[in-house]
Amino acid sequence: MTRPSGRSADQLREVKITRNYTCHAEGSVLVEFGQTKVICTVSVEEGVPRFLRGKNQGWLTAEYGMLPRATGQRTRREASSGKQGGRTLEIQRLIGRSLRAALDLCKLGDYTLTVDCDVIQADGGTRTAAITGAMVAVVDALNVMRERGWLDKKAELPVQQMIAAVSVGVYQGEAVLDLDYPEDSGAETDLNVVMTDAGGFIEVQGTAEGAPFTSEQLTSMLALAEGGLKELFALQQAALSAVN
Amino acid sequence: MTRPSGRSADQLREVKITRNYTCHAEGSVLVEFGQTKVICTVSVEEGVPRFLRGKNQGWLTAEYGMLPRATGQRTRREASSGKQGGRTLEIQRLIGRSLRAALDLCKLGDYTLTVDCDVIQADGGTRTAAITGAMVAVVDALNVMRERGWLDKKAELPVQQMIAAVSVGVYQGEAVLDLDYPEDSGAETDLNVVMTDAGGFIEVQGTAEGAPFTSEQLTSMLALAEGGLKELFALQQAALSAVN
Amino acid sequence: MTRPSGRSADQLREVKITRNYTCHAEGSVLVEFGQTKVICTVSVEEGVPRFLRGKNQGWLTAEYGMLPRATGQRTRREASSGKQGGRTLEIQRLIGRSLRAALDLCKLGDYTLTVDCDVIQADGGTRTAAITGAMVAVVDALNVMRERGWLDKKAELPVQQMIAAVSVGVYQGEAVLDLDYPEDSGAETDLNVVMTDAGGFIEVQGTAEGAPFTSEQLTSMLALAEGGLKELFALQQAALSAVN
Amino acid sequence: MTRPSGRSADQLREVKITRNYTCHAEGSVLVEFGQTKVICTVSVEEGVPRFLRGKNQGWLTAEYGMLPRATGQRTRREASSGKQGGRTLEIQRLIGRSLRAALDLCKLGDYTLTVDCDVIQADGGTRTAAITGAMVAVVDALNVMRERGWLDKKAELPVQQMIAAVSVGVYQGEAVLDLDYPEDSGAETDLNVVMTDAGGFIEVQGTAEGAPFTSEQLTSMLALAEGGLKELFALQQAALSAVN
């Protein structure tokens, strides 16, 4: 089998993580998985949602959007249609859950981090790129909070573990890593995997688009994902180590 | 470990599937997984959504709702708040995708099946109960279509495979089957599995609520799910075999 | 004249009132007027709406809904269309007004009772069935409140009077009681009557669907309604007397 | 008993019906019941709603609104809050049903009449004033249609009967006609009556605001309404006879 992208089955697209992409947000990252480009900003505000008041913890919430012409065909602007679609809500719930798993919310104080992931160009894997990039923006925002004294200046950042995400799929019967849009459209199965840098699973979401998938295929896909995520964790660290 | 429900780790709750529960719909099932009770109706209408016109196939779509006091605390009526929440949209997308995987839409003709899953009492696992019960209601509706001549009276029903769903989780470090609400609230991991009666996976959606889960735990959970689903497929067949 | 239902002009359909139909709500009744089936739950929450704060009284509010396929043709789910229709709002306002007339709100304390009436199968008279059944669920909820000490354990329930409702109409020139859907569709006049068990009127809502109706017809209809409501008050009492 | 308004129990407020109040609509009336002032316009458009296509009849629909400061306290603009409230929907459904009863829709041709009733000043009885005034505007619009040849120039107008509406109530134990706002606020019972000029009832909507009302009170109220409506029918005719 040859992938449409010409990549080998276990090969990520070229991944770039650009920090401080815009100037206002406490954390701001442009993440690129090949032609997929997502701006991830993190905004820090005092206070927590009503259901957490008095519980002595912070919060993180996420929103996701796509520019109308991020895609091959223009999609209707959600602000104009008056509601976010089911796909959007599903993705932003996933991003929020995943990033909360990275943090120790009890050490975050009375703050809410709002993560905005806006896709400016889509070519498959927007949600996994968003999670991977937003993790870096969250670390940047936490550093800003510490500098400003919103977090204890001497304590470690309230990060329990780094998380990252990647998609895998079954394409023409074979497990492949990090599907771009043509591959995703033709895939029989699509699986999104969120892991921690310590190797645990945070989310596993697999869908048979065509034929059902087998235990063996699931195992192969998870192995591919694990390999790809190791690379992504290294790329996150490299980005964070770079002089800002 | 003892489960709050007192069940063994691989034990389903008592499951009941009552066909023809209401009188108007082409298919109508009350499905009970213990205290979780969901009315699943299937409505058949001529025509297909705009994006399928002229493509020579039918369609199935699903909607999900909960009565406001199906839960321990009253939740706001979505009709009154003016929109369906993210959880609702996520669940109804899952139900629709899963049931479409059961059918051969190309043999359905110019018809749309609308599946309504309305939870009248919730105790965990509403989405898996809904999928399992709705599958039976879909078969009933297809039989009505054949009787009315909307499907070829001599052909087989356009069912590629039966599907069913069950939840599994990690509770106090151990994999357990079919979590009720107290177990679900305390679970470290929650995994919903949709399979075909031939043993393939349609959907696998796992979320670490607390600690990340391991490959081994995933494997244990999937094995438990597979066992539970065999029982559910048998219960579906028993219900369908009963004199109506 | 023979009614489509074969009933005599002053004959109710078979009425059943099942208490404790679901397990979470403070009051939960399934009421059946023949094939019309409505789940009525009562939820008790502390606090009152803003416009009553500091006025030293409680409140009762009602919401009404129909499952999409409660009817012969599927109707669009109001949660999905984004608003409740005029008919829904009109009915839930009627239910709320009627039930508030039954209570002494000044003795209810700082509590709000939310009554949810959800039609799971419709065959005419859903609003009158809902009111009649919800009255029983309200009494059950008040008893729960007294048991929990939210109401004075030694005082009487804050019920001024029982209320119930029934529809009457003019069918082929003759007044008939408790119309089912085929009768309602063919009726020239439709009148909904809410009364107290002491014989007073709470609501009288009559509409000429075809020809205008006369004073004499109105008098006949009200007499029929009064007779039917006596039976309904007896059925409410029987349900409430039954061992729970 | 003395009414707050100083009127006798069977006395209407001063009623004025001004035709051609605005210049664009096919029918346009300002109706005043004392301080209550409502602009009623009728717009004629070709075509009928989807559910009537091919049924060879016309249609009439009504909408109701209040300017935000038509009332003593400003009420929120419904256009701004994003939806029409339950009271608004209930009233506009009543206006539409009542006016449709006046017409022979089968003789209306393929046209829809849209009646807009906008309250510019409110002092009780806005819905009954609206119905009474809109009836005149409908006749004006039908005359315009006949002049333009949209209706047969030689045929009679498709009016089966004139209709009008008035409110009655029980105030301090006594039945009184045409309540203004202070009387309405203090009334024990509020009854809106829509009749035809031939003496038949189209709508009877009575609500006990405080104590339940009795058969005798209902009879007294209906008699008062009948008297008031005779006057209103005469006023409608006088307005229609006046040189335009």
Place this chain on the structure above:
Amino acid sequence: MTRPSGRSADQLREVKITRNYTCHAEGSVLVEFGQTKVICTVSVEEGVPRFLRGKNQGWLTAEYGMLPRATGQRTRREASSGKQGGRTLEIQRLIGRSLRAALDLCKLGDYTLTVDCDVIQADGGTRTAAITGAMVAVVDALNVMRERGWLDKKAELPVQQMIAAVSVGVYQGEAVLDLDYPEDSGAETDLNVVMTDAGGFIEVQGTAEGAPFTSEQLTSMLALAEGGLKELFALQQAALSAVN
């Protein structure tokens, strides 16, 4: 060139300002610019919007609407379509900004003035008529506030300057004042001007509907506007001087 209206290029339509047009509002004006008729009410409420709390100033906000048949063709009721259109929002933002410029908000105390401008008949220039009439209603409302002691009884009204508005345009190559609807539809350029009685500009909003306009045309239009506004300021003063 002859204007469709037959007026000279610098001639206003007949302008009428009727104070106390409705009875409930603190200020209530019917303003007529020829056939354009707008009801302007001012409602005074205690408190200010959240973003001004603690800033020791008052506020003024405006809303604009049109009755559905204020226009030649019926337009959809915004309350029914569920949102205010872009034109409506643009106009009400303009009205609010303009009137705020007239007041010294720091001397208004903890009050919000809500200005409602509702067009009952439209013939071009509704926004400029609304601003001109609402200015008078604001003065009336401030006088009421002073009488009630909400403003210092001995201080001057917190009016920095009177404002008024008029439209000008280029019609068949020539600048003309106060366009009615047929002129507006045929104009090449449309310019709305809001000025103070001291001769300063508050708003200048010009749009080329057809060909671009030149500096010279802009200068001519502004001169015409200035002349017209002088007349409008005189008419405002005359209205305010009249015995109420």
Place this chain on the structure above:
Amino acid sequence: MTRPSGRSADQLREVKITRNYTCHAEGSVLVEFGQTKVICTVSVEEGVPRFLRGKNQGWLTAEYGMLPRATGQRTRREASSGKQGGRTLEIQRLIGRSLRAALDLCKLGDYTLTVDCDVIQADGGTRTAAITGAMVAVVDALNVMRERGWLDKKAELPVQQMIAAVSVGVYQGEAVLDLDYPEDSGAETDLNVVMTDAGGFIEVQGTAEGAPFTSEQLTSMLALAEGGLKELFALQQAALSAVN
């Protein structure tokens, strides 16, 4: 006076126009006015809105949005709040009108161009940057249309004139060009000017934020704008001349 930005009164910020910024749209430009950055895409679709059908012309419409954290404080995502605010609607109406003035819609054929202007970083002047950049993206899209044969391959592009926009204001009593956010916040007057490359005005929108502005100030501001726009037209041409 020294401007906060240190620029001279007639000095633009550094302006960059990057074509083909994203890969899917027929035209895609990143426009930067200093720190203000806007992505402008143009999507071409067959067909025109209903009100233009059969009128033998094309159409152009525009939408505007801001990423939530494009600004110093995060603003609520409009897709999530369920509607576009008044400012957004006002700006996108301005963009659409301005760009339509650039085109000869009668030569566009049965096509609609949808222009999406999404602000990824805001520092004042987002609407003028959007118009200036979108003009270039429109030309690119028209070229694509001609290449694809949707426009006559031998005819000129249906561009009547280039348009561009810039803001001017009065800052500390002096007219200044192209205000950034700190200047805009402190300005007494804010004027947005849209012109054609032939020197005509398309839109002039001036607002006194503080004191009213005078004729002289208006004249100075327009002169500054005219100078700035000449530079912007040159920059548009330079961008369009560059090898793609």
